[in-house]
Amino acid sequence: MREPLSDDAYMKLALSQAQSAARAGEVPVGALIVDPESGDIIASAHNHPISGHDPTGHAEIAAIRAAAKAIENYRLTGLTLYVTLEPCTMCAGAISHARLGRVVFGAADVKGGAVINGPRFFDSPSCHHRPDVTGGVMAGDAAHMLKAFFQARRKRKNDNTSI
Numbered sequence: 795m796r797e798p799l800s801d802d803a804y805m806k807l808a809l810s811q812a813q814s815a816a817r818a819g820e821v822p823v824g825a826l827i828v829d830p831e832s833g834d835i836i837a838s839a840h841n842h843p844i845s846g847h848d849p850t851g852h853a854e855i856a857a858i859r860a861a862a863k864a865i866e867n868y869r870l871t872g873l874t875l876y877v878t879l880e881p882c883t884m885c886a887g888a889i890s891h892a893r894l895g896r897v898v899f900g901a902a903d904v905k906g907g908a909v910i911n912g913p914r915f916f917d918s919p920s921c922h923h924r925p926d927v928t929g930g931v932m933a934g935d936a937a938h939m940l941k942a943f944f945q946a947r948r949k950r951k952n953d954n955t956s957i
Contacts, residue, residue, distance in 0.1 A: 798833035801898050804876045805932040807838065808900070811853065812878045812939055815840035822939045825853035825877040827861040827870065830896070836873060837861035853877060854885040858892050869893045878936040880907030880929065886915035889925060896926040900936030 804826055811824025820841040827837045839856030843849055854877050862868050874896040880903040881889060889897055899909065908915040909927055916924045 798828070798830055801876070801928065801931045804828055804835075804874075805878070805898065805900055805936075807835070808853075808876045808878050809932065809935055809939065811838050811840040812936070815842070815853070816939065816943050818842070818845055820844055822943050823853045823877065823879045825857040825875060827857050827894075828874045828876065830872070830874050836864050850884065852882065852885050854881055855888055858888055858894075862892070871895060874898060875925075876931075878932075879903050879940065880909050880911060882906050883908040883913055883915055890916070890921050890923045893923045894925050896928070898928045898931050900931055901933045901940060902929060 808824040808826050811826070812822040813824070815824060816822035820843070823841045825839050826835055828835055837857045837860035839853050839860060841851060841853050842856065843851035854875060857875065858870065861870055861873065870892040872895040875889060875894050876898045878900040880899045880901065881897065882903070886908045897909070902910060904911050906912070910929055915921060916927065
C-alpha cells in the first residue's frame with residue numbers, strides 16, 4: 795500500500811492514457827480507476843471505439859470493465875474514476891450502475907457531457923447511484939489536447955481535399 799496521490803497526479807496519468815488514444819487516431823480521452831484508500835490504480839484505459847469497432851469503446855467503459863474484472867466484482871463501490879473529459883450519458887449510466895464512489899473529470903463537454911452539462915444524469919430522479927463529482931481538474935490540459943487533436947484532424951481532411 796502506498797500513499798494516495800493528488801487528483802492532479804492521477805489526472806496526469808489519465809492524460810497519458812489520452813495521449814495513447816490520440817497516437818492511435820482515437821479521440822484523446824483517458825481514464826483510471828483508483829482505490830482512494832490504498833492509492834492503487836485498479837485499471838487504466840483510453841478511448842478505442844474506432845480500433846475496437848465498438849461504439850461503447852469509451853475510456854470510462856473500458857476502465858470500468860477492467861476494474862470489475864480485476865476486483866472480480868461488478869460493483870466498484872468506493873473507488874474513484876479519473877477521466878479527462880466529462881462523461882457522456884452512456885458512461886454516466888455505467889458509472890451509476892457500477893456504484894463508483896467518486897468521479898473526477900478534466901474538461902467539461904458542453905456538447906456531449908452528461909454530468910454538469912446536457913441531461914445532468916446524476917441529478918435525474920431515475921439515477922440509481924450518485925457519485926461525488928469533482929470537475930475541472932487539469933481542465934486546461936485536457937481541453938488543449940482535445941482541441942489540438944481535432945485541429946490536426948481538420949487540417950489533414952482539408953489537405954486531402956485540396957486540389
